[in-house]
Amino acid sequence: ETGVTQTPRHLVMGMTNKKSLKCEQHLGHNAMYWYKQSAKKPLELMFVYNFKEQTENNSVPSRFSPECPNSSHLFLHLHTLQPEDSALYLCASSLKTSGYNEQFFGPGTRLTVL
């Protein structure tokens, strides 16, 4: 596989469930990002990791818990979500976070919270 991959592509969960989203990049990048894309709202940055360290948490509720075990993998752990959390969750990666580097996006996970 090349580029940025995300699994699962679709996820339906209840408000009491615990699930995880996975992102993997095959580009040799050091920075990874989680974005939320809701209907009728701009793409919102959630978290930024640089060399496995979280460098940005954009005021995201604690029911979303990111994990970056290495520069190639990024997880988003979900628990006790609300219906308004239903959205497309996009992962992206870039070579680094300083200066500008093009961000490469994955296909996203379409999440529905019942």
Add this chain to the structure above:
Amino acid sequence: AQSVSQHNHHVILSEAASLELGCNYSYGGTVNLFWYVQYPGQHLQLLLKYFSGDPLVKGIKGFEAEFIKSKFSFNLRKPSVQWSDTAEYFCAVNKVNNAGNMLTFGGGTRLMVKP
């Protein structure tokens, strides 16, 4: 807070028509500017970018964008659209003095090109 506005939420054009999608941002400092495109069922991908120099930037598939600093604008243009240009287009801004590589996106414009 910095914001990015895309004025047209939906645009419908016939093939061979000219396209211009508006993008304005609110940050007064130095910025890097981008247009991303998301074709149906595909990943978000970079269409073109502006860092410095010539304010008229050319991207892939015949697209271009012009940075007008005095108007805080970075409009996307294509002289003659094709059916395959049907997609959602996103403008994004990165503040140069920001310590990190964080993009602020506009709300997107859905373009439909009729054959």
